[in-house]
Amino acid sequence: MNPLTNPTAQAVDNVLIYIFGFSLILLLGITAVTVYFVIRYRRSKCPEPTSQAHGHLGLEILWTVLPTLIVLTMFWYGWSNYLGLRQVPDNALEIKATARMWSWQFQYPDGRRESKLYVPVGTPIKVIMTSVDVLHSFFAPAFRVKRDTVPGMETYVWFTATEPGSYDIFCAEYCGTGHADMITTIEALNAEDYQQWSQPVVSAEPRGLTVLNEQGCTGCHSLDGSEGIAPSLFQLAGAERALVRGDRGEIIAIDSDYLHRAIRQPEIELVEGYDPMMPPYDEQTISEDDLQAVINYLMGTATAEPKPDARQLLEDNGCLGCHSTDGSLIVGPTFKGIGQRGVTLERDGKTVEIQVDADYLRRALLKPNEEIVQGFAPMMPAADYLSTAEIEALVEYLLTQ
Amino acid sequence: MKQTTLTGFWQESPRSGVLGWLLSTDHKRIGIMYLGCIITMFLVAVCLGLAIRLELIAPGPTIMGPQTYNATFTVHGVIMIFLFIIPSIPAAFGNLLLPIQIGARDVSFPRLNLLSWYFYISGALLAVIAIFSGGGAPDTGWTFYVPFSTQTTTNVNLAAFAAFMLGFSSILTGINFVTTIHRLRAQGMHWGRLPLFVWTLYATAWIQVLATPMLGITLVLVMLERIFGAGLFDAARGGDPILFQHLFWIYSHPAVYIMILPGMGVISEIIPTFSRKPLFGYWAMALSSLAIAFAGSLVWAHHMYASGMSDMAILIFSFLTFIVAIPSAIKIFNWISTLYKGSIQLAPPMLHALAFIFNFAIGGLGGLALGAAAADVHLHDTTFVVGHFHYTMFGGTGFAFFAALHYWLPKFTGRMYNHKIAMIAWALLFAGFNVTYMSMQAVGIQGMPRRYYDYIPDFQPLNMVATVGSWILAVGLILMFANLWRGCRSGRPVGQNPWGAATLEWQVPSPPPLENFGAEDPVVTKGPYEYQGVVADEY
Amino acid sequence: MSIEHRDDTGARFGMWLFLYTEVILFSGLFILYAVALSKFPQDYAVASHKLNVWFGGANTLVLLTSSLTIALAVSAIQMGRKKQCLTLCWVTIGLAIVFLINKFFEWSAEISHGIYPGSEQLAAMGPGVTSFFNLYYFTAGLHGLHVLIGASLIAVVAVMTAQDKVTPERYTLLENSALYWHLFDLVWIFLFPLYYLIL
């Protein structure tokens, strides 16, 4: 190990050196004396013992009191330096961390989320942590800090990076299959780089990919087709999947609907051969927009071709013949405000009220006559001749109306 | 191989055949049955240990995937802890020796003793079934931490139930031993004449009685939680995951003293015998055993410094942890003083005993680093901890167990193994052991977390060394067991006292007869370590 | 064993040791209780009011009385009054059955209100109340299980007494079963105020 100059590492190293140093002396002493006795008093040389001593009170006291004193100094040194690890300097930058199986997410005061911990050199960092599933532990060996993340509880560590560089963060509390892969890094940047990093970037990266990285999906899923603990997310669109739902198996072709379910409620269907360990992501964690971006990305629509123009589609396909965009009533319900409103539907002879969402819109486009908005006739043609990408574009567009 | 039949209790039994064993209430037969099962379980788990090391020889998956790896170390840990090391010395050698050493014909509750063996064997079977049934082998680690253990789909319920049964077996043994030591000492066997092995068993038995039930309830709660999903440890439903860790370690820390104390007892028998000199500081040794047992129940939360527990608790528990180290130090110094001006014979049991002192000192001193709050923050859940507990459990208790095998097997089989081979095996074990675990400690200090099936390339060299060390260890183990096995079957016959020891078991024939002592109950007139006038039988 | 070896004090001592283990077993649940009580004092009072003191109180009386009868049974056998001893044993078992029936009705009532471990309704009542009922069910359930075991034990010993295998000279078995029985009276003595009577 290189000598480390950061304060937490020094606090810990001093204690380690003190205790290991003492231990080494004791160990060598004990071993030397033992070996000496064994050789000196071996039976071939000393056929009979030359002492029958049963004990010696003075000695007993000596080797009770001495070790007591030694260990008390160890205790005290260990404790006082531990306090240093707990007392966070006042000017510390607070960053929130969320651990989940098997990824980390760091959230900065300005709301930015990252799966790596970018920090400026020289500033004390306080990482306030929690977990959404099981226990994990934030362990940065270079800073000698470690603390478990506990669901339903906040814990923290603090450290200061004194040199720019990339330092490992391990998960040190066993958390299942991906435990050993729950690794990320602290990227300590010097002032200039940090400044640059903290500028909001207009990334060329598709939003979906950003979300995948931010949320740590890539901790379990590869994007390049290599299968690990979870199916790879490589080239999903249209691929066949054997699913298990309850006890029944079925084969489907992957579409956005399925992907949506697979992320919001992964426990419903399992990809055959995998354990039900994917956590559900609710809207607090991934907003509907972001999820849509992910789905688009996975379905290849985000990158493969330019996004279809939804307004154009509406016109080209004659939707606007029935649906207005200004609130007036033609044949069908208006598109104005459709993204935010609740609708009353007749489904299977029953009346239900729902909030419009992407899922509903997709159903409404592809199987329009299964659910009928109350007060309208079942006359909309199914838009199933549109490509998935086009449907998605429509849905996305409508949601923003 | 020439085979001759064994005599003594091997033959004398109210029933003959297999039933004569399965229904026997004779403490020696029960002890032998324990010994057989324990060694079998040990061999199974040791092979899993070898598999772990093979996987870790290089970064990336080598011989198994992550899930298999997790199951492997879990099963390795569970078997080693609950099926091997906790019952190893107390249940096997305790049963074989305790009654003879205090001059009794059997334990207080012989039938309960047999029942406790049945609990053990049922627990063992269930544990094995748990590996191959249901959702697959448990993958929680032997610590069963919630909430992971309540969520994983593997066969945790059965494994927990198996551990529960084993705990029950351990409790019954404890009750039996405490009562036996209080009630059945022979005439003249007052407390100041108890062999140290009995003292340590006594201290151990109290821990077994008073701490094990806590494990029982903890495991029951995990099972109930898995069945009912009540949220006992779920913060959103009024639970507290850290509280589980308290309950678990309230048992499992004292349990490490269940493991080590009887080992220390064995060493305290062997060192005086092969120095032909009374144990130095008899009362300090006896009382320090009780002190370890008592103080050992005050330090459990030193496993939880990083758990999010309060700093106040860390202060107190860290302090108490250092206090527990003192009685262990006292023991080390007294053993060494016993050597002083003795007449030391380096027979195989003695070699293992000396190795024990060395290994346990390393393990224990490493424990001091773990006990210091600041140092543990870095070392917690790294392979340094793995090194520490292999040093104490394997290097300590394991070597004490080997020492006990070499020391007492001739007594119970009436035959002697080959000393030369025993010494070669010892050397291999000792060297392999230290190479393996010293490297693990070192890589732990560098920051490699434990329970990692894969690691960053920086950790490769030391992991490789550790794996190679485990192969040396393997050779040593195979050699040792082979030699002992041959010795028991066809070794040279020995008289009743091959080592020239002074405790009571050496004053009965080898192998001892049913009921140990002929018609006359023994009357004890001197201490356990007075060797004047005791001569070793030739063999 | 071939040698007649008998040590009644040893047997009683062994029994006491076993009872210690039972106490520690229950203490795990009491630790959880104590911690939760200190965290949610208000919720615990609220939850406690949902339990019916009369059920609990009645069961307290039943158990105390059964403890009396089994203690008397031991005295009876010591004095050689086998008939009385048997009657007292059967009364004890009867009381155990009353206890369990009472418990059954109490639990049915709670469960019909949707209060049981893992129920949605319970979860809706907040963490404090949930933890109270979780612990209540597990503690009382474990206690009930032991009552069942204890009663069976007494039944076996009663039969042995009837067959003169337990005699005025040799009654340790009865004494030990009585000890076991008293312990679960003891546990209930703590359970009752802690679960039914917090304000």
Place this chain on the structure above:
Amino acid sequence: MTDDTHAPVPYRTFILIWLALLILTAITVAVSRVDLGALNVWVALGVASIKSSLVIFFFMHLRQESRLFKLGLLVMLMILAVFIGMTFLDVLYRGAM
């Protein structure tokens, strides 16, 4: 061994103890109706402890047993207190310091 059996306890003693237990039960129930704040739990535990000592010493014959039994009980209670008490070192001080 001479201490193997002890003299039978007269019925009357047991019945008196039983009455005492009933009275104490009535007392706990009554006291629980009065709001004493945090004291309530301690009063309840205090009464329960008195009741249990009665059961232990009389019903369970501990009074007649040798010192070993009493010592054993003491050890067990001490360990119990340690287990419960030291857990609170954590629980009570979380977030403090």
